[in-house]
Amino acid sequence: MDKKLQQQQQQQQPLQAKLAAFESKLKQNNLPVLTTTTTTTTTGAAAGAGAAAANSNKHVTKSTQHGNRQTTMKDSQGGHKERGDKSTTKYETLLNRYALPVAAQPVVMPLLSQVQRVNNDLTDKLSRLTRRNNIKFRELAAMQAQDKNTEALLALQTSIPEISQIFDVHCRIGSGTFSSVLLGTLQRERQLPEAQRRRFAIKHHNPTNHPERILRELECMFRMGGDHNVIGINCCIRYNDNVAFVMPFMSHDRFHDVYRSLSLLEVKEYLRNLLVALRHVHKFNVIHRDVKPSNILYNRRTGKFLLCDFGLAQRLTEDGSLIQASDLSGAAALLRDMDAAQQQLYRHEGNSLQAEAEAAALRQADPERRIRAAGGGTTAFESSPMEPTKKELAAQKADTQRLINRLRFINVNVDPNNYVVSTNSGRKEMHASRAGTPGYRPPEVLLRYPHQTTAVDVWAAGVIMLSMLSSLHPFFKAPSDCAALSEIMNLFGDLQVRKTAFMLDRLVLLTQKVGALDLKRVCMRFRYAAQFLSPEMQRRHRQADGNSELCRSCEQPTYNCICKHSTHQLETYEGLDIFPLHAYDLLSRLLEINPQRRITAEEALRHPFFSEHHRLVAGVPFSHQHQQQQQAGIAQLRSRESLPSTAGGSRGLKPYLSHPLGLSNSTRTAAASSTTHV
Numbered sequence: 001m002d003k004k005l006q007q008q009q010q011q012q013q014p015l016q017a018k019l020a021a022f023e024s025k026l027k028q029n030n031l032p033v034l035t036t037t038t039t040t041t042t043t044g045a046a047a048g049a050g051a052a053a054a055n056s057n058k059h060v061t062k063s064t065q066h067g068n069r070q071t072t073m074k075d076s077q078g079g080h081k082e083r084g085d086k087s088t089t090k091y092e093t094l095l096n097r098y099a100l101p102v103a104a105q106p107v108v109m110p111l112l113s114q115v116q117r118v119n120n121d122l123t124d125k126l127s128r129l130t131r132r133n134n135i136k137f138r139e140l141a142a143m144q145a146q147d148k149n150t151e152a153l154l155a156l157q158t159s160i161p162e163i164s165q166i167f168d169v170h171c172r173i174g175s176g177t178f179s180s181v182l183l184g185t186l187q188r189e190r191q192l193p194e195a196q197r198r199r200f201a202i203k204h205h206n207p208t209n210h211p212e213r214i215l216r217e218l219e220c221m222f223r224m225g226g227d228h229n230v231i232g233i234n235c236c237i238r239y240n241d242n243v244a245f246v247m248p249f250m251s252h253d254r255f256h257d258v259y260r261s262l263s264l265l266e267v268k269e270y271l272r273n274l275l276v277a278l279r280h281v282h283k284f285n286v287i288h289r290d291v292k293p294s295n296i297l298y299n300r301r302t303g304k305f306l307l308c309d310f311g312l313a314q315r316l317t318e319d320g321s322l323i324q325a326s327d328l329s330g331a332a333a334l335l336r337d338m339d340a341a342q343q344q345l346y347r348h349e350g351n352s353l354q355a356e357a358e359a360a361a362l363r364q365a366d367p368e369r370r371i372r373a374a375g376g377g378t379t380a381f382e383s384s385p386m387e388p389t390k391k392e393l394a395a396q397k398a399d400t401q402r403l404i405n406r407l408r409f410i411n412v413n414v415d416p417n418n419y420v421v422s423t424n425s426g427r428k429e430m431h432a433s434r435a436g437t438p439g440y441r442p443p444e445v446l447l448r449y450p451h452q453t454t455a456v457d458v459w460a461a462g463v464i465m466l467s468m469l470s471s472l473h474p475f476f477k478a479p480s481d482c483a484a485l486s487e488i489m490n491l492f493g494d495l496q497v498r499k500t501a502f503m504l505d506r507l508v509l510l511t512q513k514v515g516a517l518d519l520k521r522v523c524m525r526f527r528y529a530a531q532f533l534s535p536e537m538q539r540r541h542r543q544a545d546g547n548s549e550l551c552r553s554c555e556q557p558t559y560n561c562i563c564k565h566s567t568h569q570l571e572t573y574e575g576l577d578i579f580p581l582h583a584y585d586l587l588s589r590l591l592e593i594n595p596q597r598r599i600t601a602e603e604a605l606r607h608p609f610f611s612e613h614h615r616l617v618a619g620v621p622f623s624h625q626h627q628q629q630q631q632a633g634i635a636q637l638r639s640r641e642s643l644p645s646t647a648g649g650s651r652g653l654k655p656y657l658s659h660p661l662g663l664s665n666s667t668r669t670a671a672a673s674s675t676t677h678v
C-alpha cells in the first residue's frame, strides 16, 4: 500500500511543479489563484480527480500563454467580451464533461474565455491578412495587365518595325481572340498640343490568324467602311506574317457599364445607328456575323457610333448563297484598288481629344435632345417605401430564381450534338455556317440551316435591344448551340421554333414543351424587379396561407404572370415603363424566329419606334401617349404576308413580300407581281 502511495506521489511531482509554475503565472497576471490544490491527495479516488485536474491544468497552462498575449492586445474590446460570455456556457459543458473539481472552475473559466478571445483575435488577424492579400492580388492583376500592355506594345514594335517609325504607340486599348488593339499617334504631330493630336487604333492581328480572315476584314473595311457608322481604315501595314490595320480611334463606353442606365432617347439612338450600319453592310450583300456589344463602339457623351470587327463577315452571291471562305482570289484586285485609293484612305482621319470634346459639346447644346432626354428617363411610378420582411425577401429571391431557371432550362437527356436533323434525308446535307458569338446566334444558325442571310445580323441586333429593354445582359447565356436553342424556346415557346424548323426542312429533337412568354412583361419583370416584387404587391395578393398563387406555366405569381396568352388577373404597372409599346413591337420583329419573316434593317429603320412624331409628354404614361400611334404604325407593318401555318417545307413556301411602308395598296399589288420567290 505504501509502495502504491509512493508511486502516486512520484507521479504527482511533475504535476505539482507544473501547477506551481502555473500559479506563479496567474499571480503575475493578477488572475485569481486556485486555493485548493490536489497536491495533498492521497486516496485512490482523490488521486483520480487530482490527475484529471492536473490534466486540465496542463491544458489551462497552454491557454494562459495565449491568454496573456490576448490580454495585452485586445483587452478593451467589448465585442470580444460578449463572445467570451457566450462561450462560457460552452466551456461549462466542457468542464462538466471532464469532471473538473468545482474549486478549479473559477480559474479555468476566465482562462477559457481568454482562449476564446485569442481565437477571435486570430480570426481578426486572418481577415486582415485576407484583406491585405486581396489588395496584393489586385495589384498583381494590375501589374499583369501592365505586363500584357508592354507585351502587346513590344510584339507590335518588333514584328512590324515600320510602325515605330510612323507612330508613337501608347498602350493597349482592347484585345480579342484574334488581335490586340493599340492606341497610336503620329510622330509627325508630336509638336501639336496633346488634345489636337489625332489618335489611331492599330489592330495587330495575331500571326496565327488565317490570312483569309484578315483579307475579308480588310476588304469590308476598305469597301464599306468610313461611312454609315461602319469603321473605316486608314492603312494596312504588313511585315512578313504580321499585319496591322490602322483605323481612326474612337473612345467608347463599355456596354456593360451603360446598358442599364440608357434613357429612351439613347436606346433609340443606339439602335438607329446600329440599323443604319447594318443597312449599309447588307446593301453590299455582306453578313457581318458578329454583331454584339463589344464590336460596337458607342460613345455616350458624343453619341458617336461605329460598327467594327468584320473578321467573320461573309459575302453572299447574287442568288443568296454564301461565298465560301478560303477564297483568296479577290486579294490581288483588292490590293490594286487599295493602292489606287491611297489618297482617299487618309480621308478617314484619327479622332483627336479636341474633336471629341467639340462633338460632346455640340450634342449637349442640342435643345431638343435635352428636353427629350429629360422626358425619356422618367417614370410616373414611385418606388416602394415599404421594407420587405424576411419572408418577403425570400419570396422575391425565389421568384427571380424560378424565372431564371425557366429561361435557362435545358433538358439534360438531349444529345447536344444531335438535337436537330434534316427532314429531307434524301438530299445531301449542306454545310451550315456557325460563325458568330454564342448568345447572338439566330435560330436558323442553331438549326443548321445552310441558306443564311443578312437576317442573321438583325437577330443579333434584336438580342442587344432585348438586353437594353430588360436590363439583363447577357440575356442568352447558353454554353452550347443546343442550350441556345432551348433558351430561345423558353422565351418564344417551343411551337414557334418547331414550326420554323419545319419550314427550313429541320426537325428539332428537343423534347421540352414550353409556352411562349410575353416579351414586354419579361423585359419589365427584369427591369422593374423592385416594383414587381414590392412588399405591397406581395401583401395585396397574398392568400390565406400567406403565399401567392403561382402560374403553372411561367411559375411567377399569377398577378405577375409573364405568359404570352395569360388568363390571369394581371397587375399592369401602368406608367412604370420608359419604353413605349412601339419598342416591344420592334423587338418582336427583330427577334422573329423565322428568318424569312424577320424584319430587315432597312424596314426596321422605318418602324414607328424611330418616328420623329413619337414625342414624349412629361407626366403622361407612355402607353396612353402612344396607343393611337401604335395602332396606326403597327397596322402598316402587319401588311406583311404571314407564312402558311401548315408546314410545307421551303419548297412550298408562299412568296415573301416586303413593301416599303409608304406604298399605297395599288402600288403594293403592282410591286407584288414583280417580287421574286425566296
Ligand SMILES: Nc1ncnc2c1ncn2[C@@H]1O[C@H](COP(=O)(O)OP(=O)(O)OP(=O)(O)O)[C@@H](O)[C@H]1O
Residues within 6 Å of the ligand: 173, 174, 175, 176, 177, 178, 179, 180, 181, 201, 203, 231, 247, 248, 249, 250, 251, 252, 290, 294, 295, 297, 308, 309, 311
Ligand atoms: N477603332 C477603335 N477605337 C477604339 N477602340 C477600338 C477600335 N477598334 C477596336 N477597339 C477595341 O478593341 C477591342 C477588340 O477589337 P476587335 O473586336 O476588332 O478585335 P477582335 O480580336 O476581332 O475581337 P473578338 O475576338 O472579340 O472578335 C474592341 O472591343 C474595342 O474595345
